[in-house]
Amino acid sequence: MFEWGFFGLLMSNGILIGLMYSLIAMGFVLVYKATDAINFAQGEFVMIAGFVVAAALGVYGAPLWLAVSVGLAGMIGFGFGLERVMLRRLIGRPIIAVVMATIGLAAVLRGLGPLVWGAETRPLQLPISDEPIVWGPLFIPPIQLVGAVVSLFFVGAFGWFFLKSRKGIAMRAVADSQQVAMAMGINVERYFALAWAMTGVVSALGGIVWGSLLGVDVHLALVGFKVFPVVILGGLDSIPGAIVGGLIVGVVENVAAGYIDPYVGGGTKDFIPYVLMIVALMVRPYGIFGKSIIERV
Helix, strand or coil: CCCHHHHHHHHHHHHHHHHHHHHHHHHHHHHHHHHCCCCCCHHHHHHHHHHHHHHHHHCCCCCHHHHHHHHHHHHHHHHHHHHHHCHHHHCCCCHHHHHHHHHHHHHHHHHHHHHHHCCCCECCCCCCCCCCEEECCEEECHHHHHHHHHHHHHHHHHHHHHHHCHHHHHHHHHHHCHHHHHHCCCCHHHHHHHHHHHHHHHHHHHHHHHHHHHCECHHHHHHHHHHHHHHHHHCCCCHHHHHHHHHHHHHHHHHHHHHHHHHHCCCHHHHHHHHHHHHHHHHCCCCCCCCCCCCCC
16 A cells, blocks of 8 residues: 655655755856856865864864854865866866866865865764654654755855846856857956855855765765766756756655665665666756757767
């Protein structure tokens, strides 16, 4: 007999995890909307942010507000510095040059994190109860609820920024064509730096939320890899797509794991998102909300 309570539990957990995926996915979208390139180091940004906040809390005994402030400021500075030192030199170059640069950066950061803060898993304790919120058949972990609320807030904020603000419209113009934007008097370098700084903010928040859920070590960077199906499904240049893609991936992987894992011994959750990604690339390669412009590199 079909158990609606169990199905509702899988759905609710999938929705909350999906919204937490969306928070990381927004980092991909922000960079893509400004530079038209994919940041393959997004997961490593999240890992570094998690290391900074966890070290500030655990090693240096900083209060939470200070640790979070250091994490946010550090990632904004890191984004600015990265754009200034490395990415500014790639303006006007083929997109593949930026893509390969971010792949190299990801490898460097994966080595740098454990080198500076150690290879052991560090806890990132937030003043949030571990006791689930029980609502009928639903068991809602409070940290997932907080992550979902943070994601929704920033989706609204970034959506307003790109649709209504002058800076957001200029950033979209830069993404459409860097050469045309420069010809129109838009300071492309400034908007590149702004995009990477905004990605730093999202990465810091993602590192805090996911680090609290999973602990902080080099494996936290894999969250970025797991978010690839979300951005491919929703559309690389769409903030609403990041939310919809996150919800679809979160719900499908949880429901599949709940009903298929008992028969196959587990592991469904690890590959189902990539099945969705492959199907999306075959049927709608620009995603549900993405631009119907495909560039092969």
